[in-house]
Amino acid sequence: MAATGKGGLGPEAKAGLLLGAAALLGVLAENIEAVRPFYDKFLLAQLAVEIDGDGIAKPLLLWINDGLMAIFFLLIALEIKREAREGALSSWKQAALPVYGAVGGMAIPAATFLAVVGWDSEAAKGWAIPAATDIAFALGVLSLLGKRVPGELKTFLLALAVVDDVGAILIIAVFYTSKLSLFALALTAIAGGGLIALNLLGVKKLPPYVLLGLVLWVCVLKSGVHATLAGVAIGFAIPLTLDKAGRSPAKAAEHGLHPWVSYLVMPLFAFANAGVPLAGLNAEQLFAPLSLAIMLGLFVGKQVGVFGFGYAAIKLGLAAPPQRASLMQLYGVACLAGIGFTMSLFIGGLAYSDPENQNLVRIGVIAGSLLSGVVGSVVLLLAKARAERKDEKAEAAAA
Numbered sequence: 001m002a003a004t005g006k007g008g009l010g011p012e013a014k015a016g017l018l019l020g021a022a023a024l025l026g027v028l029a030e031n032i033e034a035v036r037p038f039y040d041k042f043l044l045a046q047l048a049v050e051i052d053g054d055g056i057a058k059p060l061l062l063w064i065n066d067g068l069m070a071i072f073f074l075l076i077a078l079e080i081k082r083e084a085r086e087g088a089l090s091s092w093k094q095a096a097l098p099v100y101g102a103v104g105g106m107a108i109p110a111a112t113f114l115a116v117v118g119w120d121s122e123a124a125k126g127w128a129i130p131a132a133t134d135i136a137f138a139l140g141v142l143s144l145l146g147k148r149v150p151g152e153l154k155t156f157l158l159a160l161a162v163v164d165d166v167g168a169i170l171i172i173a174v175f176y177t178s179k180l181s182l183f184a185l186a187l188t189a190i191a192g193g194g195l196i197a198l199n200l201l202g203v204k205k206l207p208p209y210v211l212l213g214l215v216l217w218v219c220v221l222k223s224g225v226h227a228t229l230a231g232v233a234i235g236f237a238i239p240l241t242l243d244k245a246g247r248s249p250a251k252a253a254e255h256g257l258h259p260w261v262s263y264l265v266m267p268l269f270a271f272a273n274a275g276v277p278l279a280g281l282n283a284e285q286l287f288a289p290l291s292l293a294i295m296l297g298l299f300v301g302k303q304v305g306v307f308g309f310g311y312a313a314i315k316l317g318l319a320a321p322p323q324r325a326s327l328m329q330l331y332g333v334a335c336l337a338g339i340g341f342t343m344s345l346f347i348g349g350l351a352y353s354d355p356e357n358q359n360l361v362r363i364g365v366i367a368g369s370l371l372s373g374v375v376g377s378v379v380l381l382l383a384k385a386r387a388e389r390k391d392e393k394a395e396a397a398a399a
Contacts, residue, residue: 015262016140022267023274023341023366030275043272056221064272065349068265070217070231072342075261076165077235078254085240088159095163096319097310098156102163104309105337106131109301116293123290126351128171129361130297130368132343135161136266138336141373148384152322153333160306160337168343169232176350177225184223191216195237204243206253209234226350266342273345276362285363294344294364299371302338307331328386332379338372341365 029039048057058066080089089095109130117123138157142149194212203209213234221227240250285291307330313319322330348361 010143011262012136012139013143014140015136015266016143018263018267019134019136019140019270019341023270026271026274027276027278027366029271031278039275043275056218061272064269065346066221066227067217069269069346070228071257072231072261072265072269073169073228074213074231074235075254075257076162076169077232078238078250078257080162080166081236081240081250082254083159083162088155089162093320095159097313097322098159099163100313100319101156101306101310101334101337102160102167104305104307105133105160105164105302105334106167106305108305108308109297109338112301113293113297116296117289121289123293123357126290126294126348126357126361128168128175129344129348129351129365130294130301130338130340131164131171132168132340132347133161133164133302133337134339134341134343134369135165136262137339137341137369137373141336141339141377142333142380145377145380149333149380150322150324150329153325153329156322156325156330157333157336164337165343168347169229172226172347172350173229176347180224181222184219185225188216188219188223188225191219192233195233199237199239202239204239204241204249206238206249209238209249213237228346269342269346273349274362274366276359276366281363285360286367288360290357291360291364291367294348294361295368295371298338298340298344298365298368299375302340302372303331303334303376306337307334310334326383326386328383329380332376332383335372335376335379338376339369340372341369344369 026039029035043059043061045060046057047060047063049055050057083089088098110127113127113130114124117126135158138161139154142154142157191212195209195216198208198212213230216233217227217230220230220233235250235253238250238253240248242248286295310319310330311327314321321327344365345362348358348365352358352361
């Protein structure tokens with residue numbers, strides 16, 4: 001997770017930088033007059049997959065958000081399954097602190113958002129936007145800091161993000177589902193049952209899961225439930241246990257998908273969804289209730305929720321503090337948890353359909369994520385410098 005020993009960047013840092021560059025390109029494409037028509041044409045280009053006149057026709061933007069993001073959620077499900085079975089969430093002793101931090105990191109940002117826009121306002125349906133953490137961006141920033149951050153805090157952030165992703169999946173399934181088609185839901189149940197049957201029958205080959213997963217994705221897309229949740233179902237169905245060759249199908253799928261998601265799916269999503277028009281951007285837009293609620297939810301709500309709940313759990317004896325890390329460093333990582341870019345933009349697209357609100361979402365997400373990343377990095381650098389000065393004084397005293 002850290003920078004490589006030969007001075008190069010680690011994979012998380014590279015993925016985070018690429019994601020940032022793709023988002024910046026999206027903003028530039030929307031704001032350079034000569035480029036904007038091509039950017040809009042790219043996003044609105046119709047792509048159809050049909051058999052005998054029946055099929056799916058969507059603009060490219062929705063193929064990215066409904067199709068490619070299903071692969072992103074598939075990877076999330078595989079990571080959650082592995083962490084729950086044998087990783088940072090495999091025992092309550094390991095999971096306690098990130099679980100408490102994640103609960104606070106979802107509840108307080110949502111409450112902050114609602115306090116700004118009003119509990120009964122039309123904008124309140126976007127309450128979950130600041131509750132999400134972008135693990136690629138957050139880990140990317142953390143990795144750029146290298147050995148200045150203890151490895152235990154990287155594990156904490158990863159585990160917190162995994163729990164956060166579980167919450168986001170449940171939120172999308174329960175609160176952001178459109179009008180349901182009972183027929184498509186019945187087909188979804190049949191396809192989902194088929195995935196469960198493959199797992200129970202001990203099928204260890206990936207192609208049957210992929211083929212049935214494609215059927216499931218189409219059924220979920222037509223059902224009114226968001227299509228990305230099909231990726232979650234597929235990920236949970238793929239077995240983690242070893243096959244006859246001693247390989248885990250779930251780990252093999254995770255390993256194979258990781259570079260595609262990190263270097264293609266997420267950057268493409270960022271490029272397609274970060275294009276906020278900056279012409280005429282003013283304080284009125286930045287401090288509009290919706291954009292302000294998201295910005296404060298990510299920047300203030302996340303750090304208060306993650307650090308506050310985590311610190312309370314430590315003081316109450318409900319969780320052990322991270323080893324070799326100070327409270328100041330824990331606070332710095334809590335700030336980084338406010339980088340909500342990818343998932344926040346995704347939920348924002350589900351919550352609002354009108355362009356005006358979507359632009360306010362982008363403004364709030366970008367502002368809140370930037371503030372969280374900058375402040376979190378500064379806090380962690382100051383914490384490292386403080387620890388080094390303390391060590392120097394201790395060595396001088398001992399001498």
